[in-house]
Amino acid sequence: MGSGRCAACRYLRRKCTDDCILSPYFPSNNPQRFVSVHRIYGASNVSKLLQRLPTHLRAEAADSLYYEAQCRLEDRVYGCVGLIFLLQQQIHAAESQLIKTQAEIAVMKSQVQHP
Amino acid sequence: MRSHEPRSASSCAACKLLKRRCGPNCIFAPYFRSDEPKKFAKVHKVFGASNVSKILVEVPEEQREDTVNSLAYEAEARLQDPVYGCIGAIALLQRRMIELQHDLALARARLARYATTYSAGAGRTETDRFSTGALGEFPVACGEFMDSFSLSSYEVTQDAHMYDFTQIPYV
Numbered sequence: 001m002g003s004g005r006c007a008a009c010r011y012l013r014r015k016c017t018d019d020c021i022l023s024p025y026f027p028s029n030n031p032q033r034f035v036s037v038h039r040i041y042g043a044s045n046v047s048k049l050l051q052r053l054p055t056h057l058r059a060e061a062a063d064s065l066y067y068e069a070q071c072r073l074e075d076r077v078y079g080c081v082g083l084i085f086l087l088q089q090q091i092h093a094a095e096s097q098l099i100k101t102q103a104e105i106a107v108m109k110s111q112v113q114h115p
Numbered sequence: 116m117r118s119h120e121p122r123s124a125s126s127c128a129a130c131k132l133l134k135r136r137c138g139p140n141c142i143f144a145p146y147f148r149s150d151e152p153k154k155f156a157k158v159h160k161v162f163g164a165s166n167v168s169k170i171l172v173e174v175p176e177e178q179r180e181d182t183v184n185s186l187a188y189e190a191e192a193r194l195q196d197p198v199y200g201c202i203g204a205i206a207l208l209q210r211r212m213i214e215l216q217h218d219l220a221l222a223r224a225r226l227a228r229y230a231t232t233y234s235a236g237a238g239r240t241e242t243d244r245f246s247t248g249a250l251g252e253f254p255v256a257c258g259e260f261m262d263s264f265s266l267s268s269y270e271v272t273q274d275a276h277m278y279d280f281t282q283i284p285y286v
Contacts, residue, residue: 105225
């Protein structure tokens with residue numbers, strides 16, 4: 001009776017019970033999603049984390065774990081922290097550009113007002 | 116012959132927590148010193164020692180310290196925000212970047228209007244002199260996957276302090 005198993009239980013070769021905590025978030029039609037999460041966090045850690053959360057927050061938690069796992073699989077060294085660093089750099093550059101533009105506005109304003 | 120050296124004297128934080136002998140080739144020892152027990156405890160809680168070990172053996176040795184530090188950052192973020200972890204930090208930064216893009220667009224439009232006014236009054240063409248660059252120079256670094264997060268339970272305004280961006284593990 002394997003046809004009713006979620007992706008997690010199918011991968012772990014175990015019976016998928018009615019109260020399987022992973023099954024709502026790791027459906028059988030997307031096995032890669034569980035494989036990614038399992039490789040980085042492990043099924044046990046994911047189960048424990050989801051169990052600690054209220055039910056209405058578990059879907060977002062599972063999605064964020066999948067995203068972070070994907071980032072880590074693509075970049076073993078930095079994972080999604082690499083994206084944080086990149087965003088910080090972009091923010092710094094944009095803030096510098098904004099300050100520069102505002103300074104230019106001030107110059108132009110004074111030139112327009114006092115030609 | 117068994118060593119007379121007590122296990123705890125030379126054990127790294129990982130081996131102390133895992134209650135095992137810390138051998139000379141322990142993969143954790145260079146990065147989880149015994150005086151930083153919480154660092155490994157957090158990483159172990161989120162990722163598990165076995166998974167961390169697998170990740171470390173996959174990266175070149177010279178990159179392992181950065182790997183450990185980024186894992187520690189992710190673990191800390193996940194423990195502080197069990198729902199979104201680092202995604203929360205990314206969402207904050209992305210929002211900030213979008214605000215800046217908006218502010219920059221407004222500033223550039225304003226500058227262009229001044230430049231037009233100035234050049235019209237002075238009889239010169241000054242519009243090219245100033246920074247009215249394309250908005251596309253700051254595409255927000257973010258995977259398209261981020262768009263799928265509703266962040267419905269995410270309180271942006273009050274959680275910004277949770278993410279210590281100064282602790283990014285590398286420069």
